[in-house]
Structure formats: C-alpha cells, structure tokens
Amino acid sequence: MSDKIANWTSRDDAMVEDAIRRGANRRELLRMMLMGGVALTAGTGILGRATAALAAEPVRGGHLKAAGWTSSTADTLDPAKGSNSTDYTRCCSLYNRLTYIDGSGRTTMELAESVESGDATVWTVKLRKGVTFHDGRSLTAQDVVFSLKRHLDPAVGSKVNAIAKQIADVKALDETTAEITLTAPNADLPTILALHHFMIVADGTTDFSKGIGTGPFKLREFQPGVRSVVERNENYWKAEGPYLDSFEFFAIADETARRNALLSGDIQLAANLNPRSMRVLENDPAAQLFVTKLGTYTDLNVRLDMAPGDKAGVAEGFKYLINREIIQKSVLRGLAEIANDHPIPPWSPYFNAELKQREYDPDRAKSLFQKAGVLGQPIRVTASEAASASLDYAAVLQQAAGEIGLGLTIDRVPSDGYWSNHWIKDAVHFGNLNARPTPDILFSLLYQSEAAWNETGFKSEAFDRMLLEARGLLDEAKRKEIYGEMQSMIHNEAGTVIPVFQSNVDGASPKLRGLVPNPLGGQMAFGAAEYVWFEA
Template sequence: MTHKTPTNWTDRDDAMVEQAIRRGASRRELLKMLMGSGVALGAGSSLLLRAGQAVAQTPKTGGDLRAAGWSASTADTLDPAKASLSTDYTRCCAFYNRLTFLDEAGEVQMELADTVESSDAKTWQITLKPDVTFHDGKTLTSADVVYSLRRHLDESVGSQVNSIAKQMTEITAVDDRTVKIVLTEANADLPTILSLHHFMIVADGTTDFSTANGTGAFVCETFEPGVRSLGVRNENYFKAEGPYVDTFEYFAITDNNARVNAVLSGDIHLAAAINPRSMRMLEGQPGVVTSVTNSGNYTNLNIRLDMDPGQKAGFIEGMKYLMNREAVQQSILRGLAEIGNDQPVSSSNRYHNPNLPAKEFDPERARALFEQAGVLGQSVPIVTSSAANSAIDMAVVVQQAGQQIGMPFEVQRVPADGYWSNYWLKSPIHFGNINPRPTPDILFSLLYQSDAPWNESRYQSEKFDRMLVEARGSLDEEKRTQIYWEMQEMVANDAGTIIPAFLSGVDAHADSLKGLRPNPLGGQMGYAFAEYVWLES
C-alpha cells in the first residue's frame, strides 16, 4: 500500500502533534515530524506554539453545560442499538461507554476494554478494565458485553448495525473479565467497529430504555423523547479525569437561525451543525467561536432503483450530470465542503480512491439521458426537508438546473419532525444525511450491501457483496485498497445515491467552552464532547 504525502496540515495532524507533546517529545523531534510531513520550518514553529497552548489548557470543574443539536423526534432513544440520529449518539456518548473509541487522530484507543487482541483477525479476545461500575452500582463484567453485542444479532431488537454485527458468529464469556469473539471471516477492523456509537455497553438483561443505566460520564436524570435530556456528573466514573461539568442538558433547536441566536444570546453554550449560510451571523460576534470538522459527513440525493422514475434506464445518470456540485460547494455550503463523487468514502480516509472523478455539470447531457428514459418534460417530485443539512437548498439547485432543459422538478418540502421515519428510505426521490463512519467496510455494510438496513437507493449487486467480504478478511493492505477502490467506482456509477459534497461540520460555541476538538466520528467531538469539555467563568 502506498501512502500519500499530505499537502495541507489538518486538524487531525494538530491532534497528533498535541499527543506527541503529551508523550514528552522534544521540540527537535516535533519539528522533524512536521518537516517529514511537508510542513515548512516557519509554519511548523507556529503549529508547535498552537499545539503547546492547547496542551497547556487546564480543565476546570463545575458549571452547567447546555447544548442544542438540530434534530429530534418522539422516536429519540436511549437504546444504543437503535440510535440513528446525532441527537441519540450525543446522549448515548454521555450515558454509556464503548469497548474502544477513536481519538482525535483517528487511532483506536481502549475505553471499557483493557486489551483487544487477535493473532489471525478472526478470533478475538477482549479483556475488560477492572472495577468499572454501572450507574446503579453493578460491576461491569463480561456478561454485560456478551449481552450488549448479542442484542445486535436479535432481529426483534431492530439494531441499526445488525448487518455489521452478523459477522460475529460466537460471542462468549471466558471469565468475568474476558470475552471471546469469533468472526465468520477475518476482519482487522473489529477494534474500530467496536468504537461505533451503536456498540455502547448496557447492563446484562436491560430491556427498559426509558432511562439509561450505563457506565458513562453522566447519570441520566431526565429523558423526554423529542424534548430534552439532563445528566449529572457520575461521581464514580472509572476514568482518571472528567467529566468536568456538573450537569449536561441537551435538546434540539431544529430551526438553524434560532439555534444560532441561542448561542449568540448565551442561552446555550454550543449550537451544533450550523448552516454555512449562517456564518455571517457569527462573524465578529464577541464571545462566540466556531469549531470546524472535516470527517466525511454528507447530505445525499437518493433515487430508488426499484421505483419510478429510478427504474428507467438513463434517469439516474442524468440526475448525476444535472447536479451542479460547484454551486452546492460554493453557493450553498460557502466553501465549507469538498466536492463529492457519488460514493461515501471521503478523501480523509486512507482507502479513498483519488482517481475517481466527480460527474461534471452537463445539463445537455442530462437532457439527452432524460429523453432516453422517456421522462423529459414530466413533473418529477423531490422530497426534501430541513432535517437533512442543506437539503432544501440542494433540491432548489436541481430544480433550477432542470428548468433550463425543460425538466420540471416539484420540490416537496416536508416537516423535519417525522422525516426520517416517514420519508427517508421510502420516497422515490429524497434526501439523506449520513454521519461519518471510520472505515469503508462500515459505510458499505450499512448503506450499499444488498441487505443493508440503510440501503437508500436499494442498490443490489452480488459482486459487490462478495467483494465486501473479501476486503474485510484481507490482511494484504495493497489488495484491500484495490478492492475498496473498485467498490467505490461501482457505487459511484451504479447506485442511485448522488453525493455532491462532503460537508465540513461547523459547531458554534461560547468562547468560555474549552476543550472541544475535531474527531473523525463527526461534529461535537464525535458527539462525545460533554465528557471532555469544561467551562471557564
């Protein structure tokens, strides 16, 4: 496998420098590391200064943290297996823990697990940390891990990661602190998979999720689905540091401008996922700063292959040529995005295929394809909602391009409340919004495998399914990379998902909120910020 030399220093690299400083690396060692990554000496010195200042920040204890996400519904859940929205992920991160987690640099670290080991990537042994307790006082044991993982295999549970968990054919307790997992095929990504939000550990036998009994940094005091949640600091938390705030209140403000105004007025400390169009509202405002995360989040236009007009040959290809990606990137997202090429593996991922170009904006070519499909001139509905970031604006861009070639699109705006249960995955043409995932295997298993739970366009390919299993089990990095490159090409050309851009996540927060860092699992520090941030008076 070949590695690309970075041409731009990123937040991920900032985090790597900070970690090196914390490990005690000398200035000479740090400058050598920077120069080896293509950073000039002068720029490297300023980067070291910035990283040093970040390390020097001392967390303070106390205060009541209030934050607002952008999505909520009465289907909000404290069941990690069923979590599907960022709102769910944020609460689960506060109340539960995973066996592993991804740090700012995208490296796997241990959380509830002390070690995760395998000699063949097929049979794994997990040793748990000792003396970890649930909020009700129960001690964490291997029985809790076995129960939590097996729930994903129970079809009646409705786990969102059932297709990923199916590879675990044996999940058994060796002793009170040791779990054995046997996979159908070798998968070197298992430690990363276990860091996903859905794989939070719950107590053995838990069936009632009206509250949360986890091992997490906060104890759940209040949970009102679609309204709010309130957690108080876990005084018996097993980690040496954190959490720092006394309480964590989380709710949703679905209207973007209202969310921005809430942080500007000081009603909340953090407003998640700010629309790029609102950046001007924040510019020059005292006491408020922004945190930008580039981690692979995207809003996509989904066209179902099993319904009209997606069934008609040429229609989906025409839609891909009609998507004005530069207009989406520059006009809608204000440059806070990277052009997408209709497959879900972003350039921040080491398996990204750099040789796969995005479809160019070509209305006349789109017109010919619509004519071939027999739909030119027919009114075609596109379902959109503010529930998916910038989806309404993207729908209007498509509509305007269609008007130029005599292809009328009816933009149907539906409420954010209920969008994910009533329209997503169901409407013939609709928008989705996918949170970052750390590996191609997870993205493809969730979204493109023939029986994937979130197969947004109903893409079906036996060859793709076989390649997914082959790549998953390969310990040959070069071979694995080539397989993933070909799979990205298959999705871009054959699936009915149009991914015009990878969005940079922007969270606005009070400058008194400290410790917030980018994370490869998404904004709000991979949705786990409550545990790590602190408030300065």
C-alpha cells in the same frame, strides 16, 4: 532533539491531553508515543507537559445547554437503535464503547484494556477493572456478550445488524475477558467496535428509559422529541472528567433560531450551523466557531426499485444535474470537498483517485431523462431541515432542472419524524450520513444488499462478495484495489448522488473550552459533553 520528536511536540501534545482525559494510563500513553517514534525520555517530558496543562486548564462545574438540529418522538436511549446525531449525543453521555476513535483518527481503547487477535477471526477482549454502571453493578464480560449479541437479534432492530452479522459467537472466558469469533477474518473489528451503536449496556437490559450505562453522566430527564438532561456521574471510572455538573440537549430545527439562541446566551453550543452563518458569527464576540473536516455528507437518494428511479438513466441523470461547484462555493461557502457519488472521501487511504470525477452536465442529464421518458413529468423530491443543507441542495437542483424542462417539486417536510417516515421510504429524497472510519463500515451500512440503511435499494451479488473478500485481507494493496472497484460500482450503479463532503461548523460560547476535532463528527463526534468545561 530530533525532527521527529520536535514535530511530535508541536503537533500532538493535544492528542496526549485528549488521551489522558479519556482515561488512558501512563503505560498506554508511553506505548502510544513509542509507536510514534518518540524516545522514552522525550515521551516522559511530553507526558509531563500534557499532565500539567490539564491540571491548569479544566474547571469543574456549570450546566451546558446545547442544541442539535433534529429530533423526533422516535428518539431513543437504546444505542443499538440510534439513527441520528441527537441519539448519538445522548448515548455518548450515558454509555461507553469498548474502543474509541480519537481526534487523529486512531483506534484506541476505552472500556477494553486490549482487543487482540492472531488471525483476525478470533478476538480476545480484556476489560478494564473497576468500571461500574450507574446503578452500582460492576462491568463484566457478560455485559459485552449481551450487548454484542443484541445486534444479531432481529427483534431488537439494530441499525448495525448488517455489520454485526459477521459475529459468529461471543462468550465470556472469565469476569473480565470476552472472546469474539467472526464468521470470517476482519482486521477492522477494533475500529468497528468504536461505532456509536456498539455502546455497552448491562446484561439483560430491556428497559432503556433509565439510560443506565458506564458513561460520564447519569440520566435525570428524557422526553423523546423534546429534551434530555443528564448530571455528572460522580463514580465515573476515568481519571479525568466529566467537568460539567450537568448537560441539557435538545433540538432547534431552524438554523437561524439555533444560531440566535447561541448569540443571545440561551445555549452555549449550537451544532451544525450553516456556513452562511459564519459571517455573522465571526464578528460577534458572543460566539466562537469550531470547524471539523469530515467525511460527512448530505446525499440525494433515488430509489432504484420505485418510479421514476426504476427507469434506466434516471439516477444517472440526477448525478449530472447536481451542480457540485455551486454547492461547494455558494451553499457551503467553501467548507466542503467535491465528492464523486460514493462515500469514500479524498483523504482516505482507500480513495480511488483514478475514478473520473463526474462533472455538472445538464445537456447529458437532459438526454438521459428524455431516454427514460420522464422529461416533462412531475417528480417529487423530499427534503427537510433534518438532512443538513438539503433544502439548499434542493433549490440548486430545482433551478438546474427548470433549465432543462424537468419538473421537480420540492416536498419540504418537518424534521420531526423525517428519519422514520421519509428517509429510505420516499422515491427521491435526501439523506445525511455522519462520517464512518472505514470503507467496510460504510459499504456494509449503506450498500450491502440487505443493509438496513440501503438508501437506494442497490443490490449486487458481486458487490457483496467483494465486501467479504476485502474485509479479511491483510494485504493492504489488494484491499485498496478491491475497495477502489467497489467505489466505481457505487459511482456507476447505485442511486446515490453525493455532491460534496461537508465540513461541520459548530458554534460555541467563548467561555466553553476543550473542543477538539474528531473525524467521526461535529461536537467531538457527539461526545463533547464529557470533555468540555467552562472557563472560570
């Protein structure tokens, strides 16, 4: 056996198991392994082992109670409008996407059998056959047309409208074939379609209160800001799963209460635990830790179009005032990677390693605040449990501010309503972004001049032009060069302070099985309910 085959065998059997659980057929699995350099005979053996392991492991049945960290009366079952992890978790239970990003970060197929293009502008989507919605309707290309076009309608209020604007047209060629035409080439389209917002809904849907999708669970109960309960879709199209009979999800905003609910057995999955809880959980047999290294971050946003951020040097001052090392080592107990005030993590192939790392420099921060005329004036910073660890970040920032004579007041607000009432709207506030798989998606969501999630009001015609240019390039070297320059622009010009990239820590019952990391977020990118099971 060659080293490559041996390495595959020891490293990626779990990935094959994950693909089987998601409904990949034998042809797709063998093609995936052949692309990885595995001989057909070896691939057949790997497939046999994975199939046998799956047959021996999963157990059907049981009710999973899981707690996230944020919810509000604005919670929604409309995937286009989802704005936080709670929305994503519900939508992953009820709907599917055309494509899916697996645990290795690769884009694979879900409702689509293939998504292909010869020029990166006109894309042909072939749908799987035999897929039905919860109400018994068959999935057709017209559902794809309707779902994608919704993001272009301003009345819908899609959170990915800025990304979707690159879609010029979507039409059904036949019952199972759709054609997507872009305004300009974009080689990332299959990956973009794997975002949580691009879930496929039934043609003509206007009432989302019933949560009718093609997903692994059917809706039993939904109370915005309170809880949701779903039950297994017995007619689910995938060969494996879901294994749970039902799944209940709600928020416990207080992290200590969420952790204690896990330890007492009231819940079996506690999302997004504070790293400081690790010492308690590591030595308690009632819990197991599940750590996922992500491009997720909590950021301080200084609006450039509001006082005091509209004064030159204020946003830059905050960037030098944040002590990244304390946040990494003390607040997050080492479960983080230092960031440099832009959203591309160091492990991305597009990361700009030549951009000088900004260091903690309170003297420079003081000088910048003095020149801006804000030193000694009161500045309010909005923080909430809704933005992961932001209260701890705020405490670190407030202490540093006190040492240079900057008067920071931390306005601690409830989780309920934070994303609709404070995020993006307050002059200086914290946000929290779940990982995204490509620079184009991050830049389009957060920094394009008209982006719905433009947290600091950053506007640059040059940045917008570069975004379009890089999007259609097939020359990866040139693309990396442009993305590197865009990272520099965000680093220097935007009002975003990104101190670290956080690893996600979920706590789970020792009896809960099937959890594997996913680069899009904790709880298997918020879709754990479809794949986990309880040990018999």
